[in-house]
Amino acid sequence: MSASGLPKTAAVLGPDGLQALIAALAARGMEVIGPVERDGAIVLDRIAGIADLPAGRTDRQEAGSYRLADRDDGALFGYAVGPQSWKRFLHRPVETLFRVRRIGQELAFEPPRETPPRTAFLGVRACELAAIAIQDRVLLGGAYVNTEYAARRAQTFLVAVNCGDPAATCFCTSHDTGPRAHSGYDVALTELLVDGRHEFLAEPGSDSGAALLAYLPTRPATAADWAAAAAVAARAAANMHRRMPSEGLKETLQAHPEHPRWEDVGQRCLACANCTMVCPTCFCTTIEDHSELDGLGAERVRRWDSCFAGDFSYVHGGAVRTQTRSRYRQWMTHKLAHWWDQYGTSGCVGCGRCIAWCPVGIDIAAEAAAFVESSKREEDAHGIA
Amino acid sequence: MARPRLAVIKFASCDGCQLSLLDCEDELLAVAGAVEIANFPEASRAVHPGPYDVTLVEGSITTEHDAARIRAVRDETAVLITIGACATSGGIQALRNFADVGEMVRAVYARPDFISTLATSTPISAHVKVDYELRGCPIDKGQLLELVSALLAGRRPVLPSHSVCVECKLASRVCVMVAHGTPCLGPVTHAGCGALCPGYHRGCYGCFGPAETTNTATLAAQWQALGASRRDIHRAFRTFNAASEPFCREADAHG
Numbered sequence: 001m002s003a004s005g006l007p008k009t010a011a012v013l014g015p016d017g018l019q020a021l022i023a024a025l026a027a028r029g030m031e032v033i034g035p036v037e038r039d040g041a042i043v044l045d046r047i048a049g050i051a052d053l054p055a056g057r058t059d060r061q062e063a064g065s066y067r068l069a070d071r072d073d074g075a076l077f078g079y080a081v082g083p084q085s086w087k088r089f090l091h092r093p094v095e096t097l098f099r100v101r102r103i104g105q106e107l108a109f110e111p112p113r114e115t116p117p118r119t120a121f122l123g124v125r126a127c128e129l130a131a132i133a134i135q136d137r138v139l140l141g142g143a144y145v146n147t148e149y150a151a152r153r154a155q156t157f158l159v160a161v162n163c164g165d166p167a168a169t170c171f172c173t174s175h176d177t178g179p180r181a182h183s184g185y186d187v188a189l190t191e192l193l194v195d196g197r198h199e200f201l202a203e204p205g206s207d208s209g210a211a212l213l214a215y216l217p218t219r220p221a222t223a224a225d226w227a228a229a230a231a232v233a234a235r236a237a238a239n240m241h242r243r244m245p246s247e248g249l250k251e252t253l254q255a256h257p258e259h260p261r262w263e264d265v266g267q268r269c270l271a272c273a274n275c276t277m278v279c280p281t282c283f284c285t286t287i288e289d290h291s292e293l294d295g296l297g298a299e300r301v302r303r304w305d306s307c308f309a310g311d312f313s314y315v316h317g318g319a320v321r322t323q324t325r326s327r328y329r330q331w332m333t334h335k336l337a338h339w340w341d342q343y344g345t346s347g348c349v350g351c352g353r354c355i356a357w358c359p360v361g362i363d364i365a366a367e368a369a370a371f372v373e374s375s376k377r378e379e380d381a382h383g384i385a
Numbered sequence: 386m387a388r389p390r391l392a393v394i395k396f397a398s399c400d401g402c403q404l405s406l407l408d409c410e411d412e413l414l415a416v417a418g419a420v421e422i423a424n425f426p427e428a429s430r431a432v433h434p435g436p437y438d439v440t441l442v443e444g445s446i447t448t449e450h451d452a453a454r455i456r457a458v459r460d461e462t463a464v465l466i467t468i469g470a471c472a473t474s475g476g477i478q479a480l481r482n483f484a485d486v487g488e489m490v491r492a493v494y495a496r497p498d499f500i501s502t503l504a505t506s507t508p509i510s511a512h513v514k515v516d517y518e519l520r521g522c523p524i525d526k527g528q529l530l531e532l533v534s535a536l537l538a539g540r541r542p543v544l545p546s547h548s549v550c551v552e553c554k555l556a557s558r559v560c561v562m563v564a565h566g567t568p569c570l571g572p573v574t575h576a577g578c579g580a581l582c583p584g585y586h587r588g589c590y591g592c593f594g595p596a597e598t599t600n601t602a603t604l605a606a607q608w609q610a611l612g613a614s615r616r617d618i619h620r621a622f623r624t625f626n627a628a629s630e631p632f633c634r635e636a637d638a639h640g
Contacts, residue, residue: 038559039558039559039564039586040559040564040565041559041564043557043559064563064607065563065566066560066563066564067564083559083560083563083564084557088557093554093555093556093557094555267600267603268600268603269600269603270548270572270573270599270600270603270604271548271596271598271599271600272548272550272551272571272572272573272596273547273548273550273551273554274550274554274560274572277550277551277554277555278554288543289540289541289543290531290534290543291534291535291537291538291540292415292534293412293415293416293418293419293530293533293534293537294415294418294419295419295537295538298538303555304551304554304555306547306551308547309545309546309547309551309597310546310547310597310598311545311546311547311597324598324600327598356563357560357563358563359550359560359562359563359569359571359572359604359607360572360603360604360606360607361607
């Protein structure tokens with residue numbers, strides 16, 4: 001039984017079935033967002049059908065490098081995560097909170113924002129479901145709810161795709177956030193390319209997901225289909241070689257605010273903020289007020305901000321974190337250590353974006369490993385078990 | 386309330402930045418309605434004497450005469466805003482700082498004895514106190530309107546000092562350095578242009594000058610890994626903001 005109480009009545013559909021799925025979502029008034037190839041990367045944008053998907057394409061990702069390549073099996077989802085995460089559709093880069101006009105002595109606030117359109121995300125990876133769950137916790141779970149995020153999230157239908165071909169930068173297995181989706185989706189697909197057949201095992205994860213599948217041209221899943229899907233996940237897990245250390249990581253980071261490694265990474269870091277922008281869980285924002293020349297109109301917007309920016313820690317008299325090493329320390333210790341204290345989870349889901357999209361290839365997993373290693377050496381030197 | 390009196394004063398520069406004001410087109414009437422344009426020779430022959438509430442200063446200081454003139458401009462204005470790479474860092478003409486000016490003058494002018502110039506091109510801030518600066522070669526029209534609007538409303542202008550990378554990511558652009566291997570100065574360059582060049586699949590060439598925090602040495606090493614030569618790196622840092630300290634230092638390291 002799934003979390004929603006639904007039996008796991010998985011179905012199998014072919015490319016025409018996937019096309020029908022996209023059409024059915026659109027027919028239900030949803031804007032469908034999915035992976036498309038643009039500017040040398042797989043990005044997320046509106047799709048009208050399976051012809052928009054990057055068929056037969058894959059990615060080669062390393063620290064500081066991302067390249068597209070062909071694959072010979074015609075897979076529609078044969079790549080890992082791209083530069084963008086779904087964050088940009090739920091927790092938008094720039095959000096107008098309100099507009100106001102002065103009319104005589106009165107201030108006229110624009111009516112409350114419209115209900116966001118119903119949106120379907122197609123191709124959400126397991127690590128990204130985990131990231132969305134984390135943002136739900138951060139932006140909806142406390143006393144102060146991000147109302148814009150809440151409105152969009154309520155209108156979102158999630159079609160997950162289990163990973164079969166992780167990038168070299170991936171490490172979801174370290175966080176138990178993938179490669180297979182376990183919850184948080186409406187429908188989860190596994191792309192099956194077996195014996196010349198091209199099919200998708202579709203598992204419902206919600207009532208609306210089950211209702212959607214019932215509407216599509218499918219056939220019942222067989223034991224062979226389940227075995228093929230399990231093999232996809234097993235292959236993906238086996239091909240993931242990057243590791244984020246977990247044992248003692250939180251304690252080590254929190255115990256060593258003056259560790260020489262901070263200066264070491266501070267020397268390599270550009271403080272350009274790319275890692276925080278591509279991270280699917282980084283949620284920090286700033287508020288900007290704009291006014292019009294005539295003094296009659298104004299607006300307040302919320303924009304993604306980054307702990308790598310000097311302005312971010314600016315308080316009366318100057319910035320608190322003037323050195324890059326303290327900015328990197330803030331980011332990494334928050335993500336991997338303080339996040340546990342604050343939200344009961346790590347802030348990292350192992351998607352590897354911060355590694356691939358760092359222009360100089362700084363690897364958070366390698367940095368974490370270096371801290372744990374040096375801490376072990378320190379303990380050994382002091383004869384502590 | 387009386388409209389603030391605005392002056393636009395030019396030093397060594399190409400006029401491109403002050404033309405950004407005339408380039409406002411849709412907003413130009415609103416600007417003219419919000420401020421009294423008291424001294425803007427590029428726009429009107431009617432030049433009214435100071436003092437002014439706000440002065441936009443374009444260009445760098447390259448002569449003794451201009452060094453004296455900027456002090457007079459400062460004395461006559463309440464708020465002084467430098468606009469563009471020339472005014473904020475010395476501009477492309479600061480390449481003279483790394484060469485023998487006398488030799489250049491003799492090479493260029495038929496009568497070098499007519500030329501009276503300083504050995505260096507320096508930013509306005511090297512001579513007088515500057516209240517706000519707008520970067521870029523040329524400046525961004527949107528930033529100019531933002532600053533003028535903020536001054537009129539008495540609020541803090543929104544002029545972030547972070548890198549161009551943030552603007553690329555806000556605009557959903559794919560990183561040209563990571564995805565294409567194109568050397569880009571975005572990670573060390575001050576925001577404000579809206580990541581214009583990467584939007585056209587070009588590397589940022591740093592016309593807004595250094596960001597608030599820069600690590601040019603690490604970026605230069607990555608450029609080398611992508612195939613850039615020492616000369617490429619030297620020349621990349623020696624353009625419109627050549628005299629800004631971080632760019633000057635990095636160019637020297639690859640000289």
